[in-house]
Amino acid sequence: MKQNKYDDPGFFEKYSQMPRSTGGLNAAGEWHELRAMFPELRDRRVLDLGCGFGWHCRYARQQHARSVVGVDISENMLARARENTDDPAIEYRRMAIEDIDFAEQEFDVVISSLAFHYVERFEEVCRKVHRFLTPGGSFVFSVEHPVFTALAAQDWHYGPQGERLHWPVDNYQSEGLRHTSFLGSEVTKYHRTVATYLNALIDAGFRIRRLSEPQPAQELLAQHPEMRDETRRPMFLMIAADKI
Amino acid sequence: MKQNKYDDPGFFEKYSQMPRSTGGLNAAGEWHELRAMFPELRDRRVLDLGCGFGWHCRYARQQHARSVVGVDISENMLARARENTDDPAIEYRRMAIEDIDFAEQEFDVVISSLAFHYVERFEEVCRKVHRFLTPGGSFVFSVEHPVFTALAAQDWHYGPQGERLHWPVDNYQSEGLRHTSFLGSEVTKYHRTVATYLNALIDAGFRIRRLSEPQPAQELLAQHPEMRDETRRPMFLMIAADKI
Numbered sequence: 162m163k164q165n166k167y168d169d170p171g172f173f174e175k176y177s178q179m180p181r182s183t184g185g186l187n188a189a190g191e192w193h194e195l196r197a198m199f200p201e202l203r204d205r206r207v208l209d210l211g212c213g214f215g216w217h218c219r220y221a222r223q224q225h226a227r228s229v230v231g232v233d234i235s236e237n238m239l240a241r242a243r244e245n246t247d248d249p250a251i252e253y254r255r256m257a258i259e260d261i262d263f264a265e266q267e268f269d270v271v272i273s274s275l276a277f278h279y280v281e282r283f284e285e286v287c288r289k290v291h292r293f294l295t296p297g298g299s300f301v302f303s304v305e306h307p308v309f310t311a312l313a314a315q316d317w318h319y320g321p322q323g324e325r326l327h328w329p330v331d332n333y334q335s336e337g338l339r340h341t342s343f344l345g346s347e348v349t350k351y352h353r354t355v356a357t358y359l360n361a362l363i364d365a366g367f368r369i370r371r372l373s374e375p376q377p378a379q380e381l382l383a384q385h386p387e388m389r390d391e392t393r394r395p396m397f398l399m400i401a402a403d404k405i
Numbered sequence: 406m407k408q409n410k411y412d413d414p415g416f417f418e419k420y421s422q423m424p425r426s427t428g429g430l431n432a433a434g435e436w437h438e439l440r441a442m443f444p445e446l447r448d449r450r451v452l453d454l455g456c457g458f459g460w461h462c463r464y465a466r467q468q469h470a471r472s473v474v475g476v477d478i479s480e481n482m483l484a485r486a487r488e489n490t491d492d493p494a495i496e497y498r499r500m501a502i503e504d505i506d507f508a509e510q511e512f513d514v515v516i517s518s519l520a521f522h523y524v525e526r527f528e529e530v531c532r533k534v535h536r537f538l539t540p541g542g543s544f545v546f547s548v549e550h551p552v553f554t555a556l557a558a559q560d561w562h563y564g565p566q567g568e569r570l571h572w573p574v575d576n577y578q579s580e581g582l583r584h585t586s587f588l589g590s591e592v593t594k595y596h597r598t599v600a601t602y603l604n605a606l607i608d609a610g611f612r613i614r615r616l617s618e619p620q621p622a623q624e625l626l627a628q629h630p631e632m633r634d635e636t637r638r639p640m641f642l643m644i645a646a647d648k649i
Contacts, residue, residue: 308552308574311638318562318573329562329571330552334620334636354639355599356616369613372600376578392578394555395598 163257164279166348167213167235175344177241186216190377190388191303191397195274198371198401200299202226205269208293210258210286210302211276215242218251221272230268232256258286263293270294273302275397278310278350283358287365294404300367301402306374306395310352313339317390328394358400367402374398407501408523410592411457411479419588421485430460434621434632435547435641439518442615442645444543446470449513452537454502454530454546455520459486462495465516474512476500502530507537514538517546519641522554522594527602531609538648544611545646550618550639554596557583561634572638602644611646618642 166172180188186196202224209217212231221229228250233239234257242253258273258280271290277283290300309315311333317325336357339350359369374395377388410416424432430440446468453461456475465473472494477483478501486497502517502524515534521527534544553559555577561569580601583594603613618639621632 308577312571318571327556327562327573327575328577330574330638331571333552333572333638334618354618356618359603359613359616363613363615369603369607371607372603374578374598374600394574394577 163234163259164349165234165257166343166346167233167238169346172344172346173235173237175346179344182214186220190381190391191375191399193378194373194375195301195303195399196220198301198373198399199224199272200270200301200401202270206230206267208232208263208268208271210261210271210273210290211279212242212253213238213274215245215251215253217272217274218242218253219246219248221270222246222248222251226250226270228252230254230263232258232261234258261286261289261293265292266295266298268293268295269298271298271300271302275303275305277302278305278352279348281351283351283353284361284364287361287367291365291367291404296404298404299370299401300362300404301400303397303399304358305350306398307333307353307355307358308394309396310339310350313341315339315341325390325393355398358398362400362402366405368405369400370403371401372399407478407503408593409478409501410587410590411477411482413590416588416590417479417481419590423588426458430464434625434635435619435643437622438617438619439545439547439643440464442545442617442643443468443516444514444545444645446514450474450511452476452507452512452515454505454515454517454534455523456486456497457482457518459489459495459497461516461518462486462497463490463492465514466490466492466495470494470514472496474498474507476502476505478502505530505533505537509536510539510542512537512539513542515542515544515546519547519549521546522549522596523592525595527595527597528605528608531605531611535609535611535648540648542648543614543645544606544648545644547641547643548602549594550642551577551597551599551602552638553640554583554594557585559583559585569634569637599642602642606644606646610649612649613644613646615645616643 186192207221207226207229209231218229218231318329320326430436451465451470451473453475462473462475562573564570
């Protein structure tokens with residue numbers, strides 16, 4: 162299934178008001194960790210899968226990437242991304258991640274932020290990205306953590322006073338569809354185990370370089386005490402892998 | 406801390422009655438997965454860290470390993486291990502995992518089953534094992550899964566009828582000591598995140614070859630329906646890594 166929730170006007174409106182939409186990368190609690198996993202971007206050809214508003218594409222150019230291609234399935238997202246830059250070295254293409262098709266070794270770096278848990282066949286993404294990358298090229302991405310996606314409810318277990326008692330995990334080994342709710346809309350995600358993410362990369366010919374289960378940066382924790390719960394269970398999984 | 410719970414007579418007595426103690430490897434729900442991650446053992450020199458009763462040491466010799474060294478801190482365990490074999494190619498040594506000291510490249514394969522969550526400094530184990538291994542040698546081990554060790558209670562969250570509602574996760578990002586209970590005794594474990602296990606291996610010079618968050622084998626599930634809950638949350642984490 163190729164989901165395109167962001168072209169639903171009500172959903173898009175709500176997403177546009179999230180801190181990470183208005184405040185950009187530094188408003189995203191995990192950005193400091195993802196950035197640290199990027200390789201040197203100077204003079205590199207970068208592909209961003211699920212580029213959204215294009216924050217990461219513009220960041221790559223600030224880091225002197227030679228060129229950047231951002232793909233996204235949502236016309237709304239791409240329209241906003243195009244409004245936000247006139248950089249001729251950034252190209253936005255409308256495309257589902259499932260349909261990406263580029264030349265062999267067309268890119269040096271492939272990045273993706275919080276998109277692959279919407280994609281059914283992660284192992285195909287890995288095979289394609291491996292083909293599009295130059296030898297030694299890097300694949301760096303974040304997804305919702307399997308501890309976070311295991312139960313479709315994606316919510317804390319609460320006590321009688323509404324306090325967050327703990328994060329419930331169940332059905333961890335049952336990979337596949339999760340019908341869950343995001344910004345009041347029903348969205349479809351795919352749960353996979355940590356082992357499946359890593360083994361798919363290894364099987365496709367990648368070497369795992371780094372993992373992260375990030376906590377929000379200290380500055381963000383100081384400004385937003387409600388983010389402290391993000392240290393209680395892993396919400397994101399980030400992986401950096403290199404093409405052997 | 407170097408814990409030696411197995412030389413506490415009451416604890417040892419109870420441990421000796423567990424299915425995995427009386428029935429051996431095939432009674433352990435995760436054995437079929439760990440075995441699948443082993444490299445070829447024929448003619449290899451094998452080290453087993455936390456060898457207990459020596460089941461894995463004897464298995465390695467059945468697979469024609471050239472020699473096997475099993476180390477364990479417990480005299481009780483080693484006495485039983487020695488009773489169970491007269492194979493001159495198996496040598497048991499009493500030693501804490503924290504104190505292991507062997508020659509450079511003395512082994513081709515290092516294995517460990519459910520021992521490292523008792524060890525405080527996993528990164529030191531990785532550095533030592535890397536030194537003891539030949540280039541291309543393999544390090545294959547299982548630990549209690551971070552989802553399992555995050556909360557010291559290590560128990561399900563129950564409903565009013567005593568039903569297992571889900572597995573609670575909390576304090577995931579707070580690595581370190583967990584005072585928990587095993588077979589009615591207090592034992593000390595160390596919680597680490599999945600990322601920490603993998604990054605420690607990578608930093609020590611290993612390449613990750615395979616991960617597993619195993620479910621019990623189908624035959625065991627058929628024989629022991631109570632094992633079905635083992636598919637609801639990951640209890641074990643297994644990693645195979647090769648010295649680059």
